[in-house]
Amino acid sequence: MGDSFRDRIPVIIDTDPGVDDVIAILLAIASPELEILSYTVSYGNTEIDASYLNVLKIYQTLKQHLERFPSDRDRFPNFTTATKPILARGSAGPLEGKLHSAQYFHGRDGLGDITDRHPELALPSGIDLDLHPYLVISQRSAVDVAFDILKARPPRSVTYIALGPLTNLALLMRKDSQLVADRIGRVVCMGGALDVPGNTSAVAEFNFFADPYAVKELLIATHRHKGLPKDRFLMLPLDITTPHELPFPEYQKSVDPAFSIIASPSLAQGHLKSPVTHFTSAFLERTREIMIQFGKDAMELHDIVAVWCAIENPPFADNETPKLATGWHGQSRVFDIEREGEITRGMLVTDRREDESAYPLGANRSEAQREPHDGHQGQSTGDSISKKDIHWDLNEDGSGIFCITQTPGPSVLLQLLLQRVWGVSLKH
Numbered sequence: 001m002g003d004s005f006r007d008r009i010p011v012i013i014d015t016d017p018g019v020d021d022v023i024a025i026l027l028a029i030a031s032p033e034l035e036i037l038s039y040t041v042s043y044g045n046t047e048i049d050a051s052y053l054n055v056l057k058i059y060q061t062l063k064q065h066l067e068r069f070p071s072d073r074d075r076f077p078n079f080t081t082a083t084k085p086i087l088a089r090g091s092a093g094p095l096e097g098k099l100h101s102a103q104y105f106h107g108r109d110g111l112g113d114i115t116d117r118h119p120e121l122a123l124p125s126g127i128d129l130d131l132h133p134y135l136v137i138s139q140r141s142a143v144d145v146a147f148d149i150l151k152a153r154p155p156r157s158v159t160y161i162a163l164g165p166l167t168n169l170a171l172l173m174r175k176d177s178q179l180v181a182d183r184i185g186r187v188v189c190m191g192g193a194l195d196v197p198g199n200t201s202a203v204a205e206f207n208f209f210a211d212p213y214a215v216k217e218l219l220i221a222t223h224r225h226k227g228l229p230k231d232r233f234l235m236l237p238l239d240i241t242t243p244h245e246l247p248f249p250e251y252q253k254s255v256d257p258a259f260s261i262i263a264s265p266s267l268a269q270g271h272l273k274s275p276v277t278h279f280t281s282a283f284l285e286r287t288r289e290i291m292i293q294f295g296k297d298a299m300e301l302h303d304i305v306a307v308w309c310a311i312e313n314p315p316f317a318d319n320e321t322p323k324l325a326t327g328w329h330g331q332s333r334v335f336d337i338e339r340e341g342e343i344t345r346g347m348l349v350t351d352r353r354e355d356e357s358a359y360p361l362g363a364n365r366s367e368a369q370r371e372p373h374d375g376h377q378g379q380s381t382g383d384s385i386s387k388k389d390i391h392w393d394l395n396e397d398g399s400g401i402f403c404i405t406q407t408p409g410p411s412v413l414l415q416l417l418l419q420r421v422w423g424v425s426l427k428h
Contacts (some may be wrong), residue, residue: 007034009159009314010185014147015089015303016044016164017054019111019287023246023280023421024163024303025058027131028419029078033311036078037149038086038157040142044164046211048092050109055087055277056123057111059134065275075423079134086149087135090142090168093210097339100200112286121282143171150183156232160312162189163303165207169228170214177225185315188230190306191215192237192348194333194403201343205238209346212339220336221403231322233310234330235349235403241305244410245298246417248288254424256281259288277422301413308413309404327408332400 011034015021028034062079066072073079107117115122118132129137138145146168150158166189173180191207192215198204208215219229232346239375252259259281273281288298312325324330338347408411415426 004411006070009151009310010031010035010037010149010157011159011310012038012040012149014040014042014053014142014146014160014164014168015051016042016046016048017051017058017111018044018046020161020299020303022054022111022283023057023301025055026276026280026308026421027060027304027381027417028161029299031059031307031311032077033084033314034078036085037153038088038142038145040090040146040168042090042142042164042168043092044160044207047111048089052087052089053123054084054109054111056127056129056132056135057121059120059132060123061275063134063277072423076336081133084132086134086138086145087140088138088140088145091165091171094165094167095213095217096210097169097213097345100210100229105190106301111283114286115284117286119283121279125289131417142168143175146172147175147179150180153183155183156185156315158184159186159188159310160184161306162187162191162207163306164240165210166191166214166218167211170211170217171216173225173228177227179422180228181226184229186310186313187233188236188306188310188313190236190241190303190337192235193238194239194335194348194350196237196239196242199238199242200346203344204346206346208337208348209251212346215337215346216339230401232315235401236306236309237304237403238302239405240404241302242300244301244407244413245296245304246414248284248291249297250414250426251284254418254427255422260285280421281346291372301417304417305407305413307418308407310389312408318404321352324404327406327412328402328404329406330402331343332404334400337385 011028013025013027013028013036017025025039028036039055041055042048046054059079062076066076066079078085146160160169169187186405189207189286191205193199193203193205193208198205198209199205200209216222217224219230219233220227256277258273284299288297291297291299309328312328316322333350335348335350338344338349340345411426418424418426
């Protein structure tokens with residue numbers, strides 16, 4: 001494929017819009033490298049109806065922002081009437097098991113309960129979605145929409161960004177696994193926790209906790225199909241996403257000097273702020289309050305890292321060797337997932353037994369998997385950038401899942417995020 005293949009990366013964003021999803025979507029809209037084809041919405045951070053409305057709130061905010069600040073239009077290249085993403089509802093619950101949500105963190109509306117606290121941000125009553133100027137509102141299922149996109153676009157060109165539970169993707173594979181395997185360009189998935197604690201339980205990351213059956217079916221074992229092409233699957237677990245943060249003092253300094261927490265309201269003067277800043281501060285004030293209770297005055301940029309990864313690492317042609325962009329590194333990891341455990345649902349189980357036939361005598365398998373080899377980097381998240389690209393190293397049976405272990409660095413992402421979403425620079 002020629003350079004035109006690299007011009008813009010067509011993406012399907014599979015999302016359960018809560019706090020970090022919304023900022024991730026704003027980053028995607030502000031990224032000229034991407035062409036957003038659709039939002040396939042699911043349950044997760046909140047229930048599916050609230051998730052669906054949150055995409056509409058993002059677009060309402062940007063419409064109001066650009067009406068007041070038309071000079072910012074170039075900052076949001078994917079916000080245009082010329083190419084309108086499709087918005088479609090996906091699954092309202094997991095493949096099997098109980099429905100779980102993260103409303104304890106994201107609020108009932110997925111955005112820190114701004115529905116109650118900031119009625120000025122609500123969608124107008126009687127809105128005619130059929131005439132939406134910036135979105136195509138589809139009554140078809142998210143699975144059918146994604147399927148048709150893969151059929152219509154050139155093979156291996158579309159990136160599927162999974163920011164929520166993997167239920168929609170699992171159902172897409174059930175619909176026609178061969179077509180998906182033949183035509184999907186890359187899957188970038190935020191999910192899992194390998195060698196760090198979970199964020200929903202002691203051992204599980206939320207997206208994998210929400211539907212461990214989908215994870216098992218897609219990545220590990222199923223009688224239904226052969227699974228996703230693993231050379232095109234990039235997993236970003238908590239191990240790599242957690243160190244990437246938006247420090248709230250920096251947000252206050254660079255974006256919104258009036259920003260505070262709910263206990264000390266700061267948004268009575270929201271009309272004096274830009275619509276984008278008012279919108280993000282409205283839900284981040286609640287996020288800040290929760291994170292301070294956890295001992296951290298920052299928001300972790302989990303889904304934002306996944307969008308960044310998709311921007312930096314486009315699909316590769318059939319005759320190309322898979323590789324990562326400069327500064328990105330990863331490693332194949334072998335694990336299984338617990339689906340039914342009383343306290344271990346969603347846990348990624350790695351084999352930590354000593355085995356002299358597999359590793360040096362006395363080695364711990366998990367530790368050995370993390371050791372750098374053949375140019376692979378360990379789990380550094382520092383700002384140093386290696387110039388050596390990394391190639392895939394799956395196990396002989398193809399069982400390994402390729403996990404990102406290094407990015408160009410948290411400060412690089414923070415600077416990119418501030419510039420693109422809010423139009424400001426990092427202030428030290």
